[in-house]
Amino acid sequence: MNKIIKVPILTRVEGEGALNIEIKDNQLTQLELKIFEPPRLFEKFLEGRSYEEIVDIVARICGICPVAYQMSAAHALENCFATGITPWVREMRRLFYCGEWLESHNLHIHFLALPDFLGFQSALEMAQKYPEELKRGLRLQGFGNALVRLLGGRSVNPVGACVGGFYKAPGQSAVHELLQQAEALLLDCQSLLEWLARLDYGNNTQDFTAVCLSHPEEYPMNEGRIISSAGLNIPISAFMQYFQEHQVPYSTALHCLLQGQPYLVGPLARVNLNFHHFPTEIRQQMAELGLQFPSTNMFHSIIARALEVYYAVCEARRILKAYTLPAKTRVEVEPAAGVGFGCTEAPRGLLWHQFNTDANGTIINTRIIPPTSQNQARIEEDLRQSLHRLGLANEDSILRNTCERIIRNYDPCISCSTHFLQMTVVRR
Amino acid sequence: MKDLAVFGIGSPFGDDRIGWEVIASLEEEFSTLPDALKKRCLLQTCDRPGLQLINLLQQAKTVILVDAVNIPGTSMGECVCLDETGIVKWCQAGYSSHHWGLAEAVQMAKALHLLPERLLFYGFTIDNNIPFDFALSRLTADLLKKFAAIILSTIICVLEGEMNLQPLGTKWNLYDNDQDTIS
Numbered sequence A: 001m002n003k004i005i006k007v008p009i010l011t012r013v014e015g016e017g018a019l020n021i022e023i024k025d026n027q028l029t030q031l032e033l034k035i036f037e038p039p040r041l042f043e044k045f046l047e048g049r050s051y052e053e054i055v056d057i058v059a060r061i062c063g064i065c066p067v068a069y070q071m072s073a074a075h076a077l078e079n080c081f082a083t084g085i086t087p088w089v090r091e092m093r094r095l096f097y098c099g100e101w102l103e104s105h106n107l108h109i110h111f112l113a114l115p116d117f118l119g120f121q122s123a124l125e126m127a128q129k130y131p132e133e134l135k136r137g138l139r140l141q142g143f144g145n146a147l148v149r150l151l152g153g154r155s156v157n158p159v160g161a162c163v164g165g166f167y168k169a170p171g172q173s174a175v176h177e178l179l180q181q182a183e184a185l186l187l188d189c190q191s192l193l194e195w196l197a198r199l200d201y202g203n204n205t206q207d208f209t210a211v212c213l214s215h216p217e218e219y220p221m222n223e224g225r226i227i228s229s230a231g232l233n234i235p236i237s238a239f240m241q242y243f244q245e246h247q248v249p250y251s252t253a254l255h256c257l258l259q260g261q262p263y264l265v266g267p268l269a270r271v272n273l274n275f276h277h278f279p280t281e282i283r284q285q286m287a288e289l290g291l292q293f294p295s296t297n298m299f300h301s302i303i304a305r306a307l308e309v310y311y312a313v314c315e316a317r318r319i320l321k322a323y324t325l326p327a328k329t330r331v332e333v334e335p336a337a338g339v340g341f342g343c344t345e346a347p348r349g350l351l352w353h354q355f356n357t358d359a360n361g362t363i364i365n366t367r368i369i370p371p372t373s374q375n376q377a378r379i380e381e382d383l384r385q386s387l388h389r390l391g392l393a394n395e396d397s398i399l400r401n402t403c404e405r406i407i408r409n410y411d412p413c414i415s416c417s418t419h420f421l422q423m424t425v426v427r428r
Numbered sequence B: 001m002k003d004l005a006v007f008g009i010g011s012p013f014g015d016d017r018i019g020w021e022v023i024a025s026l027e028e029e030f031s032t033l034p035d036a037l038k039k040r041c042l043l044q045t046c047d048r049p050g051l052q053l054i055n056l057l058q059q060a061k062t063v064i065l066v067d068a069v070n071i072p073g074t075s076m077g078e079c080v081c082l083d084e085t086g087i088v089k090w091c092q093a094g095y096s097s098h099h100w101g102l103a104e105a106v107q108m109a110k111a112l113h114l115l116p117e118r119l120l121f122y123g124f125t126i127d128n129n130i131p132f133d134f135a136l137s138r139l140t141a142d143l144l145k146k147f148a149a150i151i152l153s154t155i156i157c158v159l160e161g162e163m164n165l166q167p168l169g170t171k172w173n174l175y176d177n178d179q180d181t182i183s
Helices: A051-063 A066-080 A087-118 A125-128 A129-153 A173-197 A236-242 A267-277 A280-289 A298-321 A371-392 A394-410 B013-029 B050-060 B086-090 B101-109 B136-160
Strands: A015-022 A027-035 A211-214 A226-229 A243-246 A255-258 A338-346 A349-357 A363-371 A421-427 B002-010 B041-047 B062-070 B080-081 B118-125 B170-173 B179-181
Touching: A015 A394, A027 A371, A027 B062, A051 A066, A051 A349, A051 B080, A066 A087, A066 A129, A066 A338, A087 A125, A087 A298, A087 A394, A125 A129, A125 B101, A129 A173, A129 A298, A173 A280, A173 A394, A211 A236, A211 A267, A211 A349, A226 A236, A236 A243, A236 A267, A236 A338, A236 A349, A243 B050, A243 B080, A267 A298, A267 A349, A280 A298, A298 A394, A298 B086, A349 A371, A371 A394, A421 B080, B002 B013, B002 B050, B002 B136, B013 B041, B013 B118, B013 B136, B041 B050, B050 B101, B062 B136, B080 B086, B086 B101, B086 B118, B086 B179, B118 B136
Parallel strands: A015 A421, B002 B041, B002 B062, B062 B118
Antiparallel strands: A015 A027, A211 A226, A243 A255, A338 A349, A349 A363, B080 B118, B080 B170, B170 B179
């Protein structure tokens, strides 16, 4: 029997995607996650540009995670020019990233993902029953915006970051005000984690390879080696030797595989491989709640995000408390011909940049591999496994809702596809 | 908390920056107002605030939002004045992240009991096709001062305690000042 299921638009994700499914003799014979965002061609836009323009341009790749693009680009260019940064810049970049994680994760947890898990069609519907929880999410998200504004000048397309550091140092009174906010929000973080820990997400246990950064001394944001749950441990410069992008005919977004296999990036991958770096108070609360990581339940991604929210507030508090005005906000940059690599942990996962420059620091060519592209193959793999577990004979509406929930769980930022959901099911 | 906040919402592109240009115009006019009035009012531009609009709505007892609109039944050169019901009815998400635009944020604020005591919206009708340049169209630029003057008179009324403001749910033509109901 042939059957067609259409999911016209995938709601509560950024960008547009569609899903085609073919079922033949009760077997899934075809599954294609189609991204039909127009190719952004950012890699070509950057060619011929001065290194001084790059940090501002790449912020426009994504309205949700501009900081991630700025940080990966800045690190790649500094690597290219063999430019080191000061401890102050290093700390401020972590603070900047805390802001972005808080903005992005709280938006996803409260307004995109939770309606799925709590049985609501929308966050607006959910607000009738959970107003205090949503207000808490807004407080945490607002703090994230404030951190990004502190260093970036504004939360949309921030302009404060540059190669070598920042254009301006935040004033002490602004820092003190945010420190007070961070202190007050710790209780919100604990309450959020406790609430999410008690919800039932269903069992979406799967085998997958988690990939993220690893740093010997801290939960990774801007620096580290690339590791995986399957034993990979490589410098970021070796990324292309192990990870290969390829074009699929049905999508404008490139797919990326690790030695020919799908893999997972993002909060669940990070928490699974870096849980030991969380402060004592976070690990203690997790023990009291009876939750363990690493977890292979894909729906525990929301708890992983909540853990990172808590961590970001703790880390922001640490940095704000120790804040002093620097002698200089950025290092002198001497452009040079060369190749440089940057890899940082965007809210959705690894964001890898490579830049080739000439002696003046003009970009010859570049490669940008965003996290959502890296998760495309994993999302398809998840959909296949989940649909088989659910049962392909289920009604179209059930299949569609399941697929939407699974895709949305990855918090895909489809508009970032640098190199949502009309679903078609054909049953034969 | 201020008595009044005016937020000019928009993006850098074409006539979608009308909200920002109104704030710039108001800031010029504010220089002539008494300090006692000025310090009770906040003027601020917002770049595609999405859900963060809800936090902004907490900043004053009365909030005026200014933005570009494209409401059926209105034409370029017309502006509208709406309350929160009108915002939800007429200002559903166009160019916005995750479909959280002005109307959706106001709906959520209402659901969470986070609306200010009084919320007003002034919308300037623009063309639906927003170009990716960074200046107002000639028509919009020509009408900017008139549009800003209407909002300034509302600001002064609010700060002076006047409750009788423009009728809500109306549109008016900035060329000839004709008023009508939005339907």
